[in-house]
Amino acid sequence: MKKIISNMEPFNLFFYKDCFYNSLFSVINKFSGSVWNVLAHEAVFYDYSEDKVLRGKINYYSETPLFAVLADMNISNMTSYSTDFLIDTIRKAIVNETPVIVKVDxxxxxxxxxxxxxxxxxxxxxxxGYDDIEEKFNIIEQSQKNILNYSPVVISYESLKNAADCYVRHYHSQFPEEALLTGFMSGLSDNKGTTDEFSYMNYRLYYLRSLDRMLKQADPLEVIVNELINYLSGYRELENDIDNVIEELNEIVNARTVEKYKVDYFLRNEEMTALADTILSNWLSIRLALLNYKFRGNNIRDKxxxxxRRLRENQMLEQRLNYSVFVLLANHKDLT
Structure with a gap:
């Protein structure tokens, strides 16, 4: 027997937080929900983090649990904290038109x-999807870490079970509150959480509620910038930390990419979109310079x-963007 849930498409617009969300966004689109409503409920900001080489990180804050946001879009879920009977559990879910996100190593x-x-x-x-004859599952997966190329592929029952069990052994004790399997179902009633107006109202509400965090992020951003400048100026040894620096820059680039899309989608203001785009372009150039160093490029000192200079510029631009968004949202209650 085999079964494939139709209209399940990869989400490749941007990375958000972690791979769970890129999988979830495919589910939301399948069930005619709104990815933007998820983004509207969460504030993204710089925060301190002494366990990072840059001593700062991207953080996310939401007053509303994710599954409550999904419920507003008429998407319900079921969870399991065991990998016992994994194959049969997934097969039964697929038969009932329930896509499943599984934690793996x-x-x-x-x-x-x-x-x-x-x-x-x-x-x-x-x-x-699944195919009992081939003993394979239909999944959406990326080819490499940090490569935004999610696509439909297949994985054997055996490999999936091994990967899920390996996750339990190496990670589940660190994140016991996270379900190992999460299945998603869509109801039949109309839902308010898919409209532009509803998403905008939530974006405005949660941005203004998070204003204190937004205003305070200038300090951890300065820490990040100063640590990067220490590396770039030779005051800190870059050679041994380059992979960690690039990984942490990837997180910043991903967050600023999402911010650009949010500003463009929710505010529809060309000046602010251009400002968000400039900030993103600067971060991309900053990351590129570090990649050039890692792979022994030319003119490293000049780069x-x-x-x-781009780091210092972004400090000012990000403060300007936060202030501009606040002023606009404080004075405009309706989506225009």
Whole structure:
């Protein structure tokens, strides 16, 4: 027997938080929900983090639990904290038109050549079909970490079970509150959480409620900028930390990419969209300079000097954007 849930498409517009969300966004689109309503409920800001090499990080804050946001869009869920009877549990869910997100460790995911039997990585897979003859699941997966190329592929029952069990052994004790399997169902009634107006109201409400966090993020951003400048100026040894620096810059780039889309979608203000785009472009250039260093590119010193200027510029631009968004939202209650 085999079954595939129709109209399940990869979400490749941007990375958001972690791979669970990129899987979830495919589910939301399948059930005619609104990805924007999820984004509207969450504030993204810079925060302190002494366990990062840049001593700061991107943080996310929401007053509303994710599943409550989904419920507003008439999307319900079921969860499991066990991998016992994993294959049968997933098959039964698929038969009932319920796509499932499963926690796995890429170390045992044989289709992930970048991690298979090389390195452990906690990950999420969206499963939307199965074939008992081939003993394979239909999933949506990316080819490499930090590559936004989610696509439909297949994975064997055995590999999925091994990867899920490996996650339990290496990660579940660290995140016991996170379900190992989450299935999603859509109801039949109309829902308010899919309209532009509803999403905008939530965006405005939660941005203004998060204003204190937004205003305070200038300080941790300055810490991040100063640590980067210390690396770029030679006051800190970059060679040994370059991979961590690039990984942390990836998180910033991903967050600023989402911010650009949010500003464009919710505010519909060309000046603010251009400002958000400039901030993102600067962060992309900053990351590129570090990648050039890692791969022994040319004119590194000149590129680092330009990077320092971009870092200082972004400090001012990000404060300007936060203030501009606040002023607009404080004075405009309706989506225009």
């Amino acid at each position: 890429c170390y045992e995911e044989d289709i992930r050549k970048d991690f298979y039997h090389k390195e452990h990585l906690d990950h999420s897979l969206l499963i939307y 680092f000097e330009k990077t320092i």
